[in-house]
Amino acid sequence: MSAGTNDSTNDVSNRALSNLDLETPEKPYLDSNELIINMGPQHPATHGVLRVILKLDGEKVLGTECVIGYLHRGVEKIAENRTYTMFNPYVDRMDYVAAVSNGLGYCEAVEKLMNVEAPARAKYIRVILTELNRIASHQLWLGTHALDIGAMTPLFYTFRDREEILKIFEKYCGARLTTHAFRIGGCQYETYAGFEKDVKNFLTFFAPKIDEYEALLTTNRIWMERTKNVGVISGADCIALGVTGPVLRASGVQWDLRKAQPYAAYSEFDFEIPTGTNGDTYDRYLVRMAEMRQSLRIVEQAVNGIPEGPIMGKVPKVIKPPVGEIYHSIEAPKGELGYFIVSDGSTQPYRLRVRPPSFVNLQALDIMVRGLLVADVVAVIGTLDIVLGEVDR
């Protein structure tokens, strides 16, 4: 603006006009622009080293992107450079809170490839330990998930009771977490003296504990506010995104590999598949609680009906499956855990692919949290029940 026009009577209106052209106020105290923030990889609520990039409008989530791979150890590459037997302990390090399930899936896949079968007694031992491990995994999920949302007590309760399961594992095979409990062809260890008594004691000990957890949470006003209608996903979306396990069942799809394509000795037991209706965080909580009760039912039937006999099938000392390929999957606590193995007839797998449930389920995080608040992202990560060791492998 020239000095001459400054004196003119039009000056005020001119300035007013130019002010209107400005789009933002001079001092933007309240900026409603989109905000990109980083959650993790070092964040207590991301259950390990998961980094989520959040696009926010205020506190509302517009979109997310997961950055994973911080725990990548190249498990599939390691498998190609180890013999079948040597690789067995590695699978425990994927989903390390459900190591027994990982081992079961791997051993059964190799057995299928070799066309051998574990004896009945081994199958029963496998079912007992796997279901105990499912309970332990769900306990850890419940404790940490509730802690994320702000309820601290369940963590102490679940860890106290999980200890009883880990003691059984320790007595059985010497390890508490990465158990390496099974061998290709059966089980290496016969049950210890008093195993059945310990398991039965656990059944009577643990059944009322589930009620105790439920008394803390199921009708808890804060818990319901934080979980109902949070992270809703429909059954159709679950199927399209390949989501399996309790998340799929809470969305109303009654599908469990233990029933759909029974493995081990599951066809011999009577149990139900609990499902939810709304597909929200609260329903997933109820489904997992019901699953613990069903696991107790399975363990009870298995421990009462455990047959006598050998624990190892007829497998050669050197595991050398014939040329071929196999896909075998089991219902791990998190969903469908699959192993795809290609054998070239040598002692090492030519290719071993793990289909990890946590990895695939995590993909649903984005559509589950859109439109929610940042605090709900924490709840949804918890409810997906991911283990980063398995996501990254």
Place this chain on the structure above:
Amino acid sequence: MAEEVKSPAPPPPPEGEKKPAAEQRAAAASAAPAKPAAPAKPSGPVPVPWTSPLVEKYRSQYGSGLDAQTYLGQNYLSVDRSLIPDILRLLRDEEQFDYCVDITAVHYPKREKQFDVLWILYSFPRNERVRVKTQIADGASLPSSVSIWPTANWLEREVYDMFGITFDGHPDLKRILLPDGWKGHPLRKDYGILQQDKEWVQINLGIESGQ
């Protein structure tokens, strides 16, 4: 699965009681020829043709581009690379294979078409699995199946990350487990188990070696 394919010799019946180790070993040695999966035995189970209405339907449609077999009770379709988007879409739309379990690849460096790419599919209504396999050469790409199954997004990214196979039409094809700037695709057979992108490690981690 309907037909379970067994090896010629049925597995021996389980023993009534556990024998001492030495005796067991002797028994195993004497019974060696009858073992179901004896290591050096060339006549393991072999793939047999898979016959089903599904296969008949597509064979008449696609002819020689499609081969259907069963191995150990598991069905798979080996299809020509050119059929890939069509056959996957038909399997989902017409045959109700609504769940894409996994996508993965296998590297055969000595073959002309170096890669086998596999789709492991499952149908909830039929409670049935099928694998679709195709062979592609190094450097060739495949059409993305994200529009058929959204779950293919991360699975294809992992195949790209580990094998360097690209998928046309993928919304965001980038590395998923390894860092973005990494060189090499570790699940290729020519990538050694101790190999790493030293330059990346030195620049980004500030250490001499990750080993």
